[in-house]
Amino acid sequence: MVVARDYEEFKKAREKLDGSVGFVPTMGALHDGHISLIKRARRENDFVIVSIFVNPTQFLEGEDLDKYPRKEEADLKICELAGVDIVFMPTINSIYHQDELKILAPKIRGYILEGAKRPGHFDGVLQVVLKLFNITKPTNAYFGKKDAQQLALISSMVKDYFLDINIVPCEIVRDKDGLALSSRNVYLSDEERVRALSLSRALKKGAELLSKGILDSEIIKKEMEEILKKNVDRLDYIAIVNREFKEIDKVEIGNSIILVAAFVGNTRLIDNIWV
Ligand code: PAF
Numbered sequence: 001m002v003v004a005r006d007y008e009e010f011k012k013a014r015e016k017l018d019g020s021v022g023f024v025p026t027m028g029a030l031h032d033g034h035i036s037l038i039k040r041a042r043r044e045n046d047f048v049i050v051s052i053f054v055n056p057t058q059f060l061e062g063e064d065l066d067k068y069p070r071k072e073e074a075d076l077k078i079c080e081l082a083g084v085d086i087v088f089m090p091t092i093n094s095i096y097h098q099d100e101l102k103i104l105a106p107k108i109r110g111y112i113l114e115g116a117k118r119p120g121h122f123d124g125v126l127q128v129v130l131k132l133f134n135i136t137k138p139t140n141a142y143f144g145k146k147d148a149q150q151l152a153l154i155s156s157m158v159k160d161y162f163l164d165i166n167i168v169p170c171e172i173v174r175d176k177d178g179l180a181l182s183s184r185n186v187y188l189s190d191e192e193r194v195r196a197l198s199l200s201r202a203l204k205k206g207a208e209l210l211s212k213g214i215l216d217s218e219i220i221k222k223e224m225e226e227i228l229k230k231n232v233d234r235l236d237y238i239a240i241v242n243r244e245f246k247e248i249d250k251v252e253i254g255n256s257i258i259l260v261a262a263f264v265g266n267t268r269l270i271d272n273i274w275v
Helices: 007-015 032-044 072-081 121-136 148-160 183-187 190-211 217-229
Strands: 002-004 021-026 047-052 086-088 140-144 166-170 234-242 256-264 267-274
Touching: 002 007, 007 086, 007 121, 021 032, 021 121, 032 047, 032 072, 032 140, 032 166, 047 072, 047 121, 072 086, 086 121, 121 148, 140 148, 148 166, 148 256, 183 267, 190 217, 190 256, 190 267, 217 234, 217 256
Parallel strands: 002 086, 021 047, 021 140, 047 086, 140 166
Antiparallel strands: 234 256, 256 267
16 A cells, blocks of 8 residues: 655556546544445445545634544554555645635535535535545545535536546445444543434434425424434534435425534534435
């Protein structure tokens, strides 16, 4: 496995790969969710590239950029065991330049929900993902459905900018008790972790209502809110959108996503189900 720490080093290693390439972009602190993406990329491609880069431009002022978990040694071990061919771990200076050209998230879909709570976040995500796509030149790129809005916007970027890359949406990986895996779960105390389970419980409630034929978004959100407001410290949103990320009054089975975002203690968590 090659570990490349800047573009030139990476380019030399990339030139040697002759065949299909699966790419898994990450910010490190790899958990079973990332591992499932890497394993899928391994199964479906001749070569696998993983990037590990805590991208400063997607963090807002006052967010957790400085304390975001960094676990280089463990991450490299995980990549090696999972059969990764190249790990790209660039420095900030090798990715960003002075006064550089910017890519902006779409004005509506990039500034609702996560984009409304974290304005500018998706500009930073798209900026770095476009760079990483251009550097790694993947055949297939793997993204978790947990970051559903990110996934939708990256899929739009690929379409809008005519990028020849297949985006592969991958299922959310959960702990046995239902908590969606996230690198930020390490911030939760034992007591907060119990309360954090209310996110997946609320989503389960939403699915249960759908199975009873209740499709009205307001009714579903109200019932979910009952569960969440007893447990979380701040509810950012409960939303029901179609796969194009437009809010809908009635769930369209097979084309909808129910999303929640909330703070438990100081930790902001997101979760969703695709229905
Ligand atoms: O989902 C993430 O970990 C990040 O947003 C990504 C896609 C690696 C870009 O920094």
